[in-house]
Amino acid sequence: VYLNVRDGAGSKILAAFAAGLAVAVFSHLAARLLKAPVTVFLIPGILPLVPGASIYNSVYYMIQDNQPQSSHYLAETLQIAGAIAMAVFLVDSLFHMLRAGKNRRAAREEAGERAAADVNCGANRAPEPRGCGKKQGCDTKLCEQMEKFEKKT
Secondary structure, eight states: OHHHHHHHHOOHHHHHHHHHHHHHHHHHHHHHHHTOOHHHHHHHHHGGGSOHHHHHHHHHHHHTTOHHHHHHHHHHHHHHHHHHHHHHHHHHHHHHHHHHHHHHHHHHHHHHHHHHHHHHHTTTTSSSSSSOOSOTTOOHHHHHHHHHHHHHO
């Protein structure tokens, strides 16, 4: 990804950003697939993107007392590092939002099932707050599901 974008767009910064996005997405997907921490995949993927040559050139020109060149490479180093960090942050935020939305949906569905079980079992009319005590006309399957749910919570 890095080489294709750098050759196509001619920008090391844009190339680092695109490659950072690709590495971060792959890391999140591999982590979920293989049930491992994201950092196990992220760190080895990011290391080749670190702007080592720019850091070296910045220090080299600083030692040679060539401040304009040193400043140029230092700025380039910081921009590339910022692009990589921004890519990782964006992908982490995206996966976090997707996970939060999935959790909210599951909670709404669970609450809806619980409310349906309460209504179908007559829990609103029952004197006890939990379950329906298998009153007449009650759907016993729903009561059993309700009891299992209450034990979990």
